[in-house]
Amino acid sequence: MAKAYRNGETRFDPTTVLVTGASSGIGAEVARFYARADRTLILWGRDAQRLEQVARDCRALGAGVRTQVLDLRDGGAAIAAFRADDDRHPVDLLVLAAGLGDMRQGTARTEHAETVLELGLVNYATPSALATAGAERMVARGGGHIVLLGSVAAFHALPFAPAYSGSKAGLMRFAEALRNGLSEYGVGVTLVSPGFVDTPMSRRVSSAKPFLQTAPAAARLIARSIEENRAHLVFPRLFSMLRLLDIVMPRPIRDVILRRLKADQAPRPAS
Numbered sequence: 002m003a004k005a006y007r008n009g010e011t012r013f014d015p016t017t018v019l020v021t022g023a024s025s026g027i028g029a030e031v032a033r034f035y036a037r038a039d040r041t042l043i044l045w046g047r048d049a050q051r052l053e054q055v056a057r058d059c060r061a062l063g064a065g066v067r068t069q070v071l072d073l074r075d076g077g078a079a080i081a082a083f084r085a086d087d088d089r090h091p092v093d094l095l096v097l098a099a100g101l102g103d104m105r106q107g108t109a110r111t112e113h114a115e116t117v118l119e120l121g122l123v124n125y126a127t128p129s130a131l132a133t134a135g136a137e138r139m140v141a142r143g144g145g146h147i148v149l150l151g152s153v154a155a156f157h158a159l160p161f162a163p164a165y166s167g168s169k170a171g172l173m174r175f176a177e178a179l180r181n182g183l184s185e186y187g188v189g190v191t192l193v194s195p196g197f198v199d200t201p202m203s204r205r206v207s208s209a210k211p212f213l214q215t216a217p218a219a220a221r222l223i224a225r226s227i228e229e230n231r232a233h234l235v236f237p238r239l240f241s242m243l244r245l246l247d248i249v250m251p252r253p254i255r256d257v258i259l260r261r262l263k264a265d266q267a268p269r270p271a272s
């Protein structure tokens with residue numbers, strides 16, 4: 002089996018790739034990117050029809066494909082499903098792309114408590130638990146790579162999206178800590194923090210989306226960062242500078258700027 006490369010020793014060439022959120026957007030494009038004849042792809046999503054369409058595309062490119070329809074709000078079921086998948090096909094690349102975007106609606110003064118809970122589960126708790134389940138197995142096998150999809154929203158305390166920026170900030174810190182904890186075991190961890198990528202999630206945002214990227218371009222950047230065993234991929238790069246600015250700016254000034262920010266997003270389609 003391929004090993005995560007350490008010190009440039011081995012080229013990382015995964016045999017089995019598991020992607021969550023493979024039914025749409027960035028996850029679907031990551032799946033298509035890795036689809037080829039000598040690979041097994043395990044594709045997770047909620048919408049069975051869209052997931053099957055992505056599976057068909059990947060099979061047409063020669064990959065062996067298994068699909069799993071699963072709601073990540075049930076973290077215990079997700080851990081059990083991961084272990085069952087990994088028993089059949091040891092996963093050497095785990096891409097945790099599933100996520101939910103949401104923000105305070107219209108003139109509402111707060112988010113809904115239920116939404117905050119849901120984003121905490123889908124954006125932070127379940128992916129962190131799945132990354133750990135993957136890490137246990139990969140450490141035992143002596144190699145592998147885990148990718149967590151965060152967001153540049155993690156860099157800023159966005160007043161209109163506390164649940165989204167908070168859940169992605171938690172994921173960011175988790176990914177950094179996991180990478181440090183696994184560094185001596187040949188398992189790589191990459192946190193990916195995109196700006197705006199043209200997917201169903203970002204299409205619901207009605208405010209400006211500067212430097213919008215396509216999902217296939219995002220998938221290529223993610224694949225390159227895995228190949229390079231990068232700790233953190235931020236794209237477009239401008240957002241790294243905004244992050245730095247957020248860190249160095251005196252809090253009173255930063256808070257005034259953040260409180261003036263406005264954004265709006267159409268409600269999520271019923272699932």
Ligand SMILES: NC(=O)c1ccc[n+]([C@@H]2O[C@H](COP(=O)([O-])OP(=O)(O)OC[C@H]3O[C@@H](n4cnc5c(N)ncnc54)[C@H](OP(=O)(O)O)[C@@H]3O)[C@@H](O)[C@H]2O)c1
Pocket residue numbers: 021022023024025026027028046047048049051071072073074098099100101102123150151152153194195196197198199200201202203272
């Ligand atoms: N697009 C952007 O501008 C952007 C920017 C920064 C970060 N991101 C992050 O990138 C990742 C991918 O987002 P995307 O833009 O590709 O969005 P997307 O097209 O809406 O795809 C989201 C994926 O997550 C899955 N998902 C959502 N809730 C789920 C749940 N409860 N259980 C299982 N799966 C669930 C969806 O499954 P179904 O469709 O089958 O329901 C879908 O496959 C997310 O983590 C997102 O936060 C995106």
